Amino acid sequence: MKRFTGFIKKEFYHIFRDRRSLFILFGMPIAQILLFGFAITNEINNVDIAILDRSNDVNTQEIIHKISASKYFSIKQIITREADIASVFEKGQVKAVLNFEKDFSQNLIKQHQATVQIITDATDPNTANTISNYVNAMLQQYQKELNKNIKIAYQIVPQTRMVYNPELKSVYMFVPGVMTIILMLVSAMMTSISITREKELGTMEILLVSPLKPFQVIIGKVFPYIFLSIINAVVIVMLSVFIFKMPVQGSLLLLALESVLFIITALALGILISTISATQQTAMMISLMGLMLPVILLSGFIFPISSMPLPLQIISNIIPAKWFIIIIKGIMLKGVGIGFIWKETLILLGMTVFFIGLSVKKYKIRLE
């Protein structure tokens, strides 16, 4: 045990004396979360919209006037035919179209109910969602003003329609996504680099010719990174809660346990990479190309898996990050318990066991 703690102490010396890795360890998570957080912002300003007013009466004019007077929207185009909706979207001129039904005022007076359709371009799902919320809020305010002196309330019914990405699959995905990337980066890349560094500098030769057992060396190398990854996860969750006001709906304990599981998966991958690469540079390249790219592209973090071609959808299943994103999205955004994510957890657990087994099998007790 004393040997082991001595080894871990040495690892911490390495980490804290290497500015580069320290920067990756602690600078990256903060930078990334802030970058993603502010890039996908909830504020909208002067968003270009188009109006299709088939009624053209006093109420619709008032609504249009209200909307154009706000700083959030500017009316770029007035269209007259329903067929034009698709074309304005395709040209990318507007982010949303308001489509007032025929006889808006009459319907409001006779049936106490009128419909306006809010069609948004959901290729940027976050903006689409925000736009529809803003329009809704304005419609509601206008409705309130109308209803001040009336017994039977008028009701304006907004029908929201998202085009191009109707289910808004990646809204608020950035926190789970960034967390996954960071944990992958810190755990897999940093450990694979730190193990290959020993090989490259020749110190592995001395460690092998010592009473330390190979598994002690490996555990000793990864242990500090488990610890640091947990700190990173905590920092990310705190940043998203306090800076981006993103509430964690589910159990914090479950979130912590699942994160530790994913950290171990990533560490096992890191060990596996270190067994097949001889230099730090190779380890880094394999980690970046083999782990980071799939995490970014195929995990559903940025591009929704359901809109991928089938072969990529199938490939995405072998990416641990995909399952982890589903899990933490469930816990953080939907507040689900283990009952809803046990399948994903089991898959992740299976992958971890597989990777650990493989790296134990591939680990060399000698040179060559």
Added chain:
Amino acid sequence: MSISVSNISKSYKNVNALQNISFDVKPGELFGLIGPDGAGKTTLFRILTTLLVPDAGHATVTDLDVVTHYKAIRNSVGYMPGKFSLYQDLTVEENLHFFATIFGTTIEENYDLIKDIYVQIEPFKKRRAGKLSGGMKQKLALSCALIHKPNVLFLDEPTTGVDPVSRKEFWDMLKRLQQKDITILVSTPYMDEAALCDRIALMQNGKILEIDTPAAIVKHYPKTIYNVSSNNMYQLLESLKAYKHHYSIYPFGEFVHYSDKRTDFNTEDLKAYLESRNLSNINIEKTAATIEDTFMELAK
């Protein structure tokens, strides 16, 4: 036997690194592997330190087989690889402390073993290992290899890239360690260091040319050697090469080591020949063969 090697062979893709090597090292012996780069010394060290498995033959260290009992061997030997292999970002003290800890001991416990060496680097104990000079790095590496009081010490080219003064100090230390019943296997490309070993094995291209004490090895040299010097070294070498009776010619510092094919060789004949080639200040003296002469002779 402390180390016993019999018929070891090892080859990499296209190179036969070791071919049928056999030798024994007695307990407490200082045994030298002498040979140029590529002779197979490092491969042999790695086999004996259980880092590589030989293709054929077997070897034991402290009567333990290097393949089957590798764990036990790893507990009881000290190994200093050819490349400086300590943690450059750790200080002198931290390195030593780390290696003491992983071998389950403390610096204090075996301090007397490393004292002679460590006192020389102790003033720099707060310095990072990467910032030490070549000689000090080697002293630190030796301290780290010794800290657990090994029975057998493997030193792979410990003095390569080290200044002459530090090299001499290093060998003095090895002699002192030998007094403490540690068997030492050391490799070096420097022939002058070979004379300091109890016995040496001359190696080339994966084969052992000869094993004996340094004194006996030089006696094996078949010819009488002469130190030849003149006013012009380059001219002298060219002239000797052109001399039809020459047996061997090797530049050796300010002299040329010369030996002659004839048994009735007369130095005056050679002097006359060299003078005829416009050389002056010619001096020819008998000298003893060195290990280098013997090595060159055997490697022919």
